Amino acid sequence: MASATTTRTRSAKKGLAAVLFYTFIALIVLVSVLPLLWIFKMSIITNSELFASPPTIWPQHPTGASWRQIFNNPGFLGAIRNSAIISALTTVFCLLFGSMAAYAISRLRFNFKGSVLTLILAISFFPGVAIIGPLFKQFSELHLINTYWSAIIADTVFSLPLTVWLLVAFFKELPKDLEDAAKVDGATTIQALYKVVIPLAAPGVATTAILTFIYAWNEFLFANTFLLTQNTQTLTVVIPNFATVHTVDYGAQAAATIVATVPLVILVLIFQRRIVSGLTAGAVKG
Amino acid sequence: MTTANEQRKARGKRVRGLIGKSGEFRNPERRLAYYMVLPTLLIILAVAFYPVADSIWLSLHQATLTVTGPFVGFKNYLLLFQDSVFQQALANTVIFTVASVTIEFVLGFAVALALNRPFRGRGLVRAAVLIPWVLPTVISAVMWRLMLQDQIGVLSYAAHALGLVHQPILLNHTYLLIASILVDAWQTTPFIALLLLAGLQTIPADVYEAARVDGASTVQRFLRITVPLLKPTILVAVLFRTLDAYRVYDLFYGMANRQLESLSTYVYEGVRITQLQFATGNAAAVFIFVTAFLVALFFIKVLGMRTATEE
Structure with a gap:
């Protein structure tokens, strides 16, 4: 050249x-x-436009018909409520159990710490489907099938590894002096956890709560196994069935999937940085 | 008060006998630590580990959901391996796992390398990338199914117009499997990309600088610096994705309306839908559990993945 x-x-x-x-x-x-x-x-397009070939790029005659249809469907509204309740309670239980376990693992000394952590983390490698048979049997005997509790209990167990893992990573970042000072002032360890550590780790705890909530909101296998009627079924169960029962209502299906995803997209847009930090916490310790 | 103390001492002695290390349970800090991990451990043992043991037990018996019959040894497993539906489910699952994880890893690496370069609007791009990952899998499956529908789907239209397919996509097993692999790649490439990106950001820039001064080419720097330093992150990401793809359930359920079997949908059919196959379904569940465990073991022992517990 x-x-x-x-x-x-x-x-x-x-x-x-x-x-x-x-x-x-x-x-x-x-x-x-x-x-x-x-x-x-x-x-937001009409049924005839849906079937147009070739497909239109821009909506020709925007209509709210599909949206009205799903919001007039009481089963669908119920599913939103069920999803919200199950995800919220799962998040609360995970944070309650998870914060104690994570504190002990990150701050206190005891033997078997490694085994305990391994046991908890092993669950995240667990194929959930491996236990649905026996769990269905036991939940039937306890009359928990088709109650919120069946989904909440299973979801809590399977999101706990994530909760514990994240909280351990966030607790470890905190300096230990403040808790020690609180303890010198006469606080018990539990008080130090709830009055000092958790408030200080608030951003990390919030990240953990968001990711746990998303996990529970998205959960499908247990919900599809244990929740049998529309009274308890979540959005993830109702929408695919919606897709097979009302085969022709493609517009309504499309609207329903948007409803299930909007809360998550909003969470991502607001908490993008936190979600990424949570997602990668611990997985890439130098 | 005294009795409480005496009781505590007695318990301490008993536990010390159990654990075999003096003072482990007498030390208040250590005792408190056990109390704090106990709720988590108990619920995990009761709701995850006990059912696995129960699965194994049921798979060795002639069993239905309500009645556990006589012990039959490995008969259920023999029936399972002879079942052509199970064979198909196993083949689908293995093809799906290998293909989707490979595609996701390659694409994810490319995206991670691109996002590792500073540019304006990187935060927004990262948020956009997160969107597919955050969606419920079964819902994104329904979405893609809509786009693959024969008469209304834009992708179906495009694939027919380009001459890629000659029958309705949703009615053909091969097309469905390929579509599922691509949808999975769409959804979980962000996960690998973000993990690898976080890993890339821990590599100090001066390492590259030194290599450049020594005359290393871009390819050499990638193979000799990036890949080895990123190995722990790569192993974690690939193991997570492999085990996740291996238990694929939501995606097949939403995409294929129960026309495409994976190991997980096979178990579901067995233990929840066709109750006659409750025992074989449990045998398949045990099969998934054991094979997934072996895969994890392979990553940790053979590939030398560092586990979280080593510090």
Whole structure:
């Protein structure tokens, strides 16, 4: 290559690299977001437009018919309530049990600490389906089938590893002096945990709560196994059934999936940084 | 007060006998630690480990949901392995796991490397990438199913127009399996990307600088610095994804309306829908549990993954 053109080629190369780079970034964003926007579009067009071939890009005659249909369906409204109750209670129980366990693991000395942590974390590798048979049997005997409790108990156990793991990582980041000072002033360990450590670790605890809530909101296997009627079924159970029972109501299906995902998208947009920090906490200790 | 103290002492002695280390349970800090982990341990043992033992027990008996019959040894397992539906489910699951994890790893690495470069709007891009990951799997499956529907689906239209497919996608097992792999890649590539990105950010920049000064090329720097330093993160990410893909249930359920079997949907059918197969369903459940355990063991022992408990 002629030396006179070298610098130009180099800058052209650099320019090309930048173009490729930003094209790749744009592609990542489009692929992530476009499907959701398309489904939203499907939820606001008429049935005849849904069947148009080739498909329309922009909605021709936007309509709220599909949205009215799902919000006039009491079963669907009930499912939103069921999902909210089950996820919220699961989060509360996980934080209650998880904060104690995580405090003991991150702050107190005892033998078998490694075994305890391994036992808890092993659950996150556990195929949930391996236990649905026996659990269904036991929950039937305890008359828990088709109650919120069946889902809450199973969800709590399977999200506890995540809760404990995250809280241990966040508690470890706190300096120990403040608790020691509280203890010198006569606070018990439990008081130090709830009056000093948790308030100080509030951002971490909030992150943990968000991720636990998302986990429970998204849970499907246990809900689909233990919740038998619309009185207790969550959105994740109702929507796929909606898709097979009302096969032709594609617009309503589209609207329903948007309803199930909107709370999560909002959480992501607000707490993006925290969710990423939680997601990666501990997994990449240098 | 005295009696309470005496009781506590007595209990301390008993436990010391049990644990075999003097003072372990007498020390108030240590005793408190056990009390604090106890609720978590109890609920995990009762709701996760005990049912696994029960699964094993049921799989060795002639059993239905309500009646556990006589001991039959490994007969249920023989029936299981001879069942062509199970064989198909196993094949689907293995193909799905290997293909989706491979695609996710390659794409995730590329995305992580791209996001590791500072540029304007990186936070927004990261938020956008998180969106597929945060959706309930079964719901995103229903969404993609809508886009793959024969008459109304935009992807079905595009695939037919490009001549990629010649029959309705949702009615063909091979197409359904490929579609499921791609949807899984769409949904969980962000997870791998963000884990690897966090790992990349722990590698100090001066390591690269030193290599560059020594004349290492981009490829050399990637293979000799990035990959080895990232190995622990890579192993964690790939193990998590492998075990997660191996128990695939939500995705197949939502995408295929029970026309595509995985090991998990097979167990579900057995223990919840066709109650006659309760015992074989439990045998399949044990099979999943044991094989998943072996995969985890392989990662930890053979590939040398560091576990969280070593500090």
